[in-house]
Amino acid sequence: MNVNSSCNGLFVDINGSLYCSMYKHHQVVKRSLNDAVMTSNRVAAGTGIAGSDLNQLNGPRGIFVDVNLDLYVADCENNRVQLFQPGESNGMTVAGSASLNPTIRLSYPTGIILDAEKYLFIVDNSNSRIVGSNLNGFRCLVGCYGRGSQSNQFHNPNSMSFDRSGNIFVIDSNNHRIQKFLLMKDSFGKLKKTLNNMKTYE
Template identity: 80%
Template sequence: IAETNTFATVMNVNSSCYGLFVDINDTLYCSMPHHHQVVKRSLNDSEMTSNRVAAGTGNKGNDSNQLNQPHGIFVDVNLDLYVADCLNKRVQLFQSGESNGITVAGYASLKPTITLHWPTGIILDAEKYLFIVDQLSSRIVGSSLNGFRCLVGCYGGGGQSNKLSGPLSLSFDRSGNMFVTDTSNHRIQKFFLMKDSFGKLKKS
């Protein structure tokens, strides 16, 4: 597309779109914090059709079918949708075809092993472990067989190489290195996962 200078509008939304994700079926998802909703649209449709609701009622709240300023989103190979439900301080799992979510991290989760303060970014790896950006705590947390644990920024925010300040999102490369948008420090930090018994992350 860049080489031909060709572009196309693939989704129209009536609010700002924070999180984006394209699933294995080429369905585009958009999280709209101000509308407390996640919408989706198939990119295979030849005509621009109306967006479908993937999660949220459009009214903010903390019921299982509601969201409060959703941010980061992730859709796995089973088409299950994970939502960083920011102001509800939780991560919600909406299984494919379901309108009621299951809290998998944070407030009112089935196994409450971690407290979240403004989760804004999430990624699920191939082994179904969750990685969460906890913005107000300036840290990254991850799940494991023993529940959730802090990975980066575990001793408060700051500008040192092993700390973060207001992180927003994260991503991984093919080698498993973690990249974090360290917003208030005006930088992107790179970390790699040490393969030892402690499961610690070390800055690269």
């Protein structure tokens, strides 16, 4: 994939399409990896002009595409997460103060993941925390008491990833480390979205 700006986020969907979020060009583009001939990129989201309208992005970073090919975009400078459904140029705000159910305020979100239960996890960079959704909306999971370098704190985290057990690894950028958080189980043995710090990778 050749693009006219650096990619700040990458994702490959279940159909083998590669997505690239271009922070400086305010767009997400995609291209099929299965084409015998490499055609030009297609716009997946954004107009290429910074803005806050539903068809615009302002500094997109993290991206995630689910099995329905719904595209989630961490729209950093607009302090929101946008959902673009297949074939739609207008997105809907699913997290942030402008969402239909505004239960969380974001500040420069940089990473997003949707789990198998369709719960959304967000790296809220400037608030130095990880937030997650449940049936009641969004709430803070880690880094809930301010920026710092303790095991339960971050200093401008950048991105995150799950392992097969549901544990979360977080790039804690300004603390120069990777943090691992264990997904705990409730008294019935079921997984719940509560995290305990396990290990730091310097």
